[in-house]
Amino acid sequence: xxxxxxxxxxxxxxxxxxxxxxxxxxxxxxxxxxxxxxxxxxxxxxxxxxxxxxxxxxxxxxxxxxxxxxxxxxxxxxxxxxxxxxxxxxxxxxxxxxxxxxxxxxxxxxxxxxxxxxxxxxxxxxxxxxxxxxxxx
Numbered sequence: 458x459x460x461x462x463x464x465x466x467x468x469x470x471x472x473x474x475x476x477x478x479x480x481x482x483x484x485x486x487x488x489x490x491x492x493x494x495x496x497x498x499x500x501x502x503x504x505x506x507x508x509x510x511x512x513x514x515x516x517x518x519x520x521x522x523x524x525x526x527x528x529x530x531x532x533x534x535x536x537x538x539x540x541x542x543x544x545x546x547x548x549x550x551x552x553x554x555x556x557x558x559x560x561x562x563x564x565x566x567x568x569x570x571x572x573x574x575x576x577x578x579x580x581x582x583x584x585x586x587x588x589x590x591x592x593x594x
Contacts, residue, residue: 469527473524475489475520478520523573525574527571541564544589561589563591
């Protein structure tokens with residue numbers, strides 16, 4: 458993990474609603490809609506994007522919600538600073554209700570860290586382990 462991401466300041470909260478997905482054995486692609494609430498105050502920012510996974514991914518998920526604490530070199534991020542690509546390890550399991558988590562690094566010069574606040578909530582039948590990518594636009 459980059460040193461800047463480890464020693465960053467908590468800049469806010471990112472909450473994402475995830476669309477349904479079907480695991481394709483070696484990967485998956487899931488659309489998301491997110492809002493970022495800065496700790497410094499101000500209006501929330503809205504992002505769309507996707508989560509992709511490479512690795513074991515078998516089953517289906519009806520969607521869910523994931524929340525991350527956003528850490529950056531400074532607490533005052535400029536508008537749109539979360540745009541970009543993030544990578545990290547992930548794991549999910551579902552049988553009816555399920556849970557998972559993704560710790561991701563990326564964004565502006567790979568200095569932003571997204572650390573799961575709690576395990577995501579999802580509904581479906583699924584097992585997924587591998588490397589996750591998150592793209593925010």
